[in-house]
Amino acid sequence: MTTPFAPPSHRVLTDCVRSATTAPSLHNSQPWRFRIEPPAVEVYADPDRRLPVTDPDGREQLISVGAAVFTLRLAIRRAGYQVRCELLPDSDEPSLAARVTAGRPAAVDATTEALAAAIPYRHTNRWPFARVAVPxxxxxxxxxxxxxxxxxxxxxxxxxxxxxxxxxxxxxxxxxxxxxxxxxxxxxxxxxxxxxxxxxxxxxxxxxxxxxxxxxxxxxxxxxxxxxxxxxxxxxxxxxxxxxxxxxxxxxxxxxxxxxxxxxxxxxxxxxxxxxxxxxxxxxxxxxxxxxxxxxxxYGGVAGHTPRRPVNRVLLDEPPG
CATH class of the missing domain: 3.40.109.10 (NADH Oxidase)
Structure with a gap:
């Protein structure tokens, strides 16, 4: 007999999306959108935020969206749930990059804790680094x-x-x-x-x-x-x-x-x-x-956090189109 479980709430998944928006992107273009349908979050590439001169085929946009997908996976895992990730799950909707679904509750391992703790501190550093070799x-x-x-x-x-x-x-x-x-x-x-x-x-x-x-x-x-x-x-x-x-x-x-x-x-x-x-x-x-x-x-100094769009600006109520 399968034991029922409560999926993460809409609020928990919204917090996970907020973490996902801290991912790096080309020129900080933040070319992603999300749709929450518990226990899943859909991640879309935003065609209006692709840079047509620098990134004409959208390769770097997909890399940026992939970075957001990983951060979303990590945040849901850190919230105490197993995670299933499907890439490009709908051939009829090419902008749908991934569907990330929270599974059953699961203990959080040390690596997940460490990587999740690093999320708010990851910033691009464009300054000189110390003249010290990386071990x-x-x-x-x-x-x-x-x-x-x-x-x-x-x-x-x-x-x-x-x-x-x-x-x-x-x-x-x-x-x-x-x-x-x-x-x-x-x-x-x-x-x-x-x-x-x-x-x-x-x-x-x-x-x-x-x-x-x-x-x-x-x-x-x-x-x-x-x-x-x-x-x-x-x-x-x-x-x-x-x-x-x-x-x-x-x-x-x-x-x-x-x-x-x-x-x-x-x-x-x-x-x-x-x-x-x-x-x-x-x-x-x-x-x-x-x-x-x-x-x-x-090894560099502290770098500031570049601005991010409010989470309500990246959330969709319905699938695009």
Missing amino acids: AGAIEKLRDAAEREGAVLTVADPAGRDAILGLARAADQRLRERDDYAAEISRWTGRAARHDGVPAWAYGPGDALGVMPVRDGAGTLAVARAPVAFEPHPTVLVLATDGDTAADRLCAGQALQRVLLTATWLGLAATPISQPVEVPEIRALLTRRPAQMVLRIG
Whole structure:
């Protein structure tokens, strides 16, 4: 005989959605919407928040949505329930990225506790990091985090690191040459009185040595900061998947968020270096597998939390359309 159980309440699931909205996204575009139908939460990609110049095929949008899916899974698990996640559950509704369902009550393990505790402290850090090597043990934990979500995390050796940073600088230049790129950047950066985008205070300085490919956002659109020297030997990681389908990209987003939360738990800061994966011909040179994201990690100072839309702005009463 099956013992009945009470699913999480609408309020509990709303709190879990609120946690999911803290996930990282390209230019803090927050391209997701949620619909709560206890015991499930549906996660949708918001087509109005895809960046057509930087992300014309929506790959990075799906990575962002995948990061939100992982955070939602983690929050429901932290609330004391088993979790089932279905990716792309309805072929007739392509914007429905995932359906995350709370199952029976279950004890919370130590890893879930640690990762969930890291959620409010995970922030992109665009400033120089300390000139201290990241321990091999920490790198191994980050690799394991990616593998648990079906992705592969590769640490670049010195020659590979320099090559990747060179490709990132070349990609940054190509992006600047795209029509309407500057207008799209200005739409999402430098304005503080918003609930989305990257405000001026969240941008760090440029690299005085010209090695680090710093995205030109608030530097030209809001306030200029004097360049400073970044760490000369950054730790650079490449996140890749076996395939490059929509499901692979959602998995990459979940792996990315698990890696970032693990890094936060370990006291590490992180910066996405997304330019080289935004130019297809350069992206193809990064790894044999489809590269989904490049990360720089290290020990940095405290970074602030970029603004998030109120939860009532991302909740749907009915499925879109």
